[in-house]
Amino acid sequence: HGQACTPKNSISFRVTSSERSHYMPARDIYLCAAITKKDTFEWIVEKATELGVTHIIPVLAERSEKKSLNEERLRKIVVEASEQSGRGCVPLIHQIKNLSEAFVAVKNIQSVVFHTEAELFSKDELKEKGDANLADSSPLAVFIGPEGGWSPDEIDMFHTLKVPVRSLGNQVLRAETAVIAALSRVVFTNK
Numbered sequence: 001h002g003q004a005c006t007p008k009n010s011i012s013f014r015v016t017s018s019e020r021s022h023y024m025p026a027r028d029i030y031l032c033a034a035i036t037k038k039d040t041f042e043w044i045v046e047k048a049t050e051l052g053v054t055h056i057i058p059v060l061a062e063r064s065e066k067k068s069l070n071e072e073r074l075r076k077i078v079v080e081a082s083e084q085s086g087r088g089c090v091p092l093i094h095q096i097k098n099l100s101e102a103f104v105a106v107k108n109i110q111s112v113v114f115h116t117e118a119e120l121f122s123k124d125e126l127k128e129k130g131d132a133n134l135a136d137s138s139p140l141a142v143f144i145g146p147e148g149g150w151s152p153d154e155i156d157m158f159h160t161l162k163v164p165v166r167s168l169g170n171q172v173l174r175a176e177t178a179v180i181a182a183l184s185r186v187v188f189t190n191k
Contacts, residue, residue, distance in 0.1 A: 024088045025052035028139035029186060030109060032102045034061035034146035035069060036175045044179050045074050049081035049091050051183045057094040059102045059143070062151040069096060099154055103161060106141035113143040113158045113165045114182040115150055116173040142186055144179050 031053045033044055045056055056078070058069055074093050082090045097105060143163075145154070149172075158165050168181050 025054055027137045028054045028109075029183070030055040030057060030106050030139065030141040031179070031183070032057045032059050032106065032111075032141055032143045033179060034059045034144065034150075034175065035064040035066050035096065036146055037065050038069075040174075040176050041066070041069060042074065042077055044176050045077050045093070046081045047176070047180055048183060049078045049087070050085040051180075051187050052087070053091050053183065054089070055092050055094060057102050057105060058096045060096055060098050061146045062154060063146045063148040065147060071095070099157060102143070103163075109139045109141045111141040111143065111163045112186075113145075113150070113163055114168050114178060115145060115155070115165055116168050116171075116178050140186060142182055144175065144182055147175050 029052065031044075031048045033041070033048070033056065035041055035058050036044070041058070048056060056074075060067060071093060078091050078093060081087075094105065103111075143158075150158070155165065166182075168178055173181065
């Protein structure tokens with residue numbers, strides 16, 4: 001009575017200490033995300049932090065629903081999300097930038113634009129291009145548009161700057177879903 005039953009030939013362990021993982025992201029990833037409504041953008045920031053983004057640049061796009069953000073609240077979210085996911089560093093939240101300013105901020109960094117409005121692409125552009133240039137460990141800037149996607153003028157700017165524009169498929173995705181889908185392609189390409 002009162003004694004734990006232990007099978008023969010068993011081993012028991014006792015935990016004497018524990019330490020949280022403090023992983024460091026394998027590469028610098030700049031998420032240049034168009035500003036969306038408050039709750040959605042806060043959710044984007046939280047999930048991007050969990051996925052290992054190192055910099056978050058809020059972009060004021062033509063179709064952005066909101067023009068301002070509570071930067072103090074966003075900093076609190078990245079700290080909490082970093083702790084929750086066991087990160088050893090906290091992403092840097094940049095000040096809001098328009099699209100041109102965002103490109104200046106990442107001018108020496110390889111960039112890729114993800115777009116959810118498939119009808120803006122020709123059949124050639126929608127062909128699978130592969131993710132070879134997403135797979136290395138060099139810094140990468142990932143641009144994600146707002147609800148309604150990037151405007152035709154913004155798409156023209158990407159083409160003028162020779163930044164590859166990738167489709168996320170034929171379906172129209174919400175901005176926060178597009179962030180998860182795009183970052184998953186970038187973060188887990190080598191996994």
